[in-house]
Amino acid sequence: MLEIDDLQVELDADAGLVRAIAGMRLTLTRGETFALVGESGCGKSMAALALMRLLPENGRIAAGTVRLDGEDLLALPESRMRDVRGGRVAMIFQEPATSLNPVMRVGDQIVEAIEAHTGLRGKAARARAIDWLARVGIPEPERRIDDYPFRLSGGQKQRVMIAIALAAEPDFLVADEPTTALDVTIQAQILDLIRDLQRERQLGVLLITHDLAVVSGMAHHVALMYAGQIIEVAPAAEFFAHPRHPYARLLLQALPDAARRGEPLAAIAGTVPPLWLDFAGCRFWPRCDKAMGHCASTLPRLTEEGPKHQVRCLLYSQPGEALPREPATAKRLPPRPAEQGAPLLDVRDLRVRFALKAPLFHRGTRHFDAVDGVSYTLHAGRTLALVGESGCGKTTSGKAIVQLLRRQAQVSGQALFDGQDLFRLQGQALVQARRHVQIIFQDPFASLNPRMRVADVLEEGLIALRPELDAGQRRERLLTLVDQVGLRRDALQRWPHEFSGGQRQRIAIARALAVEPRLIVCDEPTSALDVSVQAQILNLLRELQREQGLAYLFITHNIGVVEYIADDVVVMRAGRIVEQGNCSTVLRQPREGFTQALLAAVPRLLPPSP
Numbered sequence: 001m002l003e004i005d006d007l008q009v010e011l012d013a014d015a016g017l018v019r020a021i022a023g024m025r026l027t028l029t030r031g032e033t034f035a036l037v038g039e040s041g042c043g044k045s046m047a048a049l050a051l052m053r054l055l056p057e058n059g060r061i062a063a064g065t066v067r068l069d070g071e072d073l074l075a076l077p078e079s080r081m082r083d084v085r086g087g088r089v090a091m092i093f094q095e096p097a098t099s100l101n102p103v104m105r106v107g108d109q110i111v112e113a114i115e116a117h118t119g120l121r122g123k124a125a126r127a128r129a130i131d132w133l134a135r136v137g138i139p140e141p142e143r144r145i146d147d148y149p150f151r152l153s154g155g156q157k158q159r160v161m162i163a164i165a166l167a168a169e170p171d172f173l174v175a176d177e178p179t180t181a182l183d184v185t186i187q188a189q190i191l192d193l194i195r196d197l198q199r200e201r202q203l204g205v206l207l208i209t210h211d212l213a214v215v216s217g218m219a220h221h222v223a224l225m226y227a228g229q230i231i232e233v234a235p236a237a238e239f240f241a242h243p244r245h246p247y248a249r250l251l252l253q254a255l256p257d258a259a260r261r262g263e264p265l266a267a268i269a270g271t272v273p274p275l276w277l278d279f280a281g282c283r284f285w286p287r288c289d290k291a292m293g294h295c296a297s298t299l300p301r302l303t304e305e306g307p308k309h310q311v312r313c314l315l316y317s318q319p320g321e322a323l324p325r326e327p328a329t330a331k332r333l334p335p336r337p338a339e340q341g342a343p344l345l346d347v348r349d350l351r352v353r354f355a356l357k358a359p360l361f362h363r364g365t366r367h368f369d370a371v372d373g374v375s376y377t378l379h380a381g382r383t384l385a386l387v388g389e390s391g392c393g394k395t396t397s398g399k400a401i402v403q404l405l406r407r408q409a410q411v412s413g414q415a416l417f418d419g420q421d422l423f424r425l426q427g428q429a430l431v432q433a434r435r436h437v438q439i440i441f442q443d444p445f446a447s448l449n450p451r452m453r454v455a456d457v458l459e460e461g462l463i464a465l466r467p468e469l470d471a472g473q474r475r476e477r478l479l480t481l482v483d484q485v486g487l488r489r490d491a492l493q494r495w496p497h498e499f500s501g502g503q504r505q506r507i508a509i510a511r512a513l514a515v516e517p518r519l520i521v522c523d524e525p526t527s528a529l530d531v532s533v534q535a536q537i538l539n540l541l542r543e544l545q546r547e548q549g550l551a552y553l554f555i556t557h558n559i560g561v562v563e564y565i566a567d568d569v570v571v572m573r574a575g576r577i578v579e580q581g582n583c584s585t586v587l588r589q590p591r592e593g594f595t596q597a598l599l600a601a602v603p604r605l606l607p608p609s610p
């Protein structure tokens, strides 16, 4: 159905010519899901934009063909291509909130697609739109068709996007990270929906994602991309059972889960090379744990390594002697400490109430209880995970403890830190408490001030919370911090934009550590990061915890991360605790229906065969 042959995409950038895709070849048959996987910047989304001919202004297709049922899409005049886009080929994007037109009713957006690509008009098109809303599982479709997007939840918006995409009755669907912005339960519903519609309509689906667990449950075939090239293609079951490329193996070992608890995750040293380089050899060579002497100077080609299984690696086509390389694994650590003595943090009946804007002509104030009577304890040296869907109150609870909501919300209850109630502290006592309780945020791009050098970012907290230190002592502390988080010392003089996402998260961790805290609230610290970078950060957090006895309040929606890192877990829903206890007990034998549903919705990856 779809044949991409020798596709080459180039972008003009300040640094020079970027070869975003260097010779892609793939074939997709009707009724099949083909997953294109890889970490950020590997070229997978650029491939989707190229086949839709929606490249950014600085981009162009330098060579290759993209044939849909034999017709070369790259050779079509733009007027014909407009009929293909949204007609024979539909696309759903990652972020439903920004993909829908906010000032147009959802029904009108579906009707627009129906009228543009089918013969239906007026009432018949509206009836078909209602039918589509029902099929994608929107309740009360006759009423919801006249809603504006802001009235719908994230999952419902993504369902509307799918309805718009499918309303034109396409043969082929490009789904670019369709569930990345959604909770696991909504993700499971959306993936089921795509699977059902695919079976019903024999749709071909190109699924683009970085989530290997989603791929294992959805795809028939997998292509793994690295630095603009496909480096392994195989039937999905074969790929997950017998990954061949060293990068594929390392990626699968870098995924956190219960089986790897207590072990360091496989860390892939270094970063993806910039694509303006001229490559003389394998693009993965600087990071590869199996590299051989000739890998730096010989270009590997895709070779057959089994039925429909191709790999781009010289280990198979031109084996040689392995270079002596240190395996990039983190330190082995002593077992976690048991709970001893009084808890470091004892949260009792925490409530966080926000005032809502009253509607026009409405007297009095309305309130919303984001956290509604939550109690838990956390001991030194241990990790407590707060889990639940978006909006359940887990982040609000963490922010309340770090005193970030004093001005915006009414916080009540107690947060006893070493016996002192954080919510009652004032003056110097509050300053001291702030020093002991720090936070790391989700987005390492938004959480660092772009106008401050790394040294200033780190020193700011020291000046405010450790006034007893002189300039020389502060300088010493900064050098220790960059060593601790694995950055080079010259990082101190650089700006945040010069660092990758993982490096920025290391800077954020160093900033939290600067004032020698005893408790760190980690608010989704790895959810914006790629799998290999996530592994580095989780290894680092574990090491720091064992060395310094830090306690972590770990807020996340990623159950794999919880299984890997947490000692205890609190499951939240609508501001309240549904279930709490020891991590392995709650996750293996959940008692509450909500926890069971949450865990059942998590996509699972079977471990590869040895």
Ligand code: SF4
Residues within 6 Å of the ligand: 245, 246, 247, 282, 283, 284, 285, 286, 288, 289, 290, 291, 292, 295, 300, 312, 313, 314, 315
């Ligand atoms: Fe590693 Fe060499 Fe294979 Fe590249 S070609 S992945 S460097 S073994």
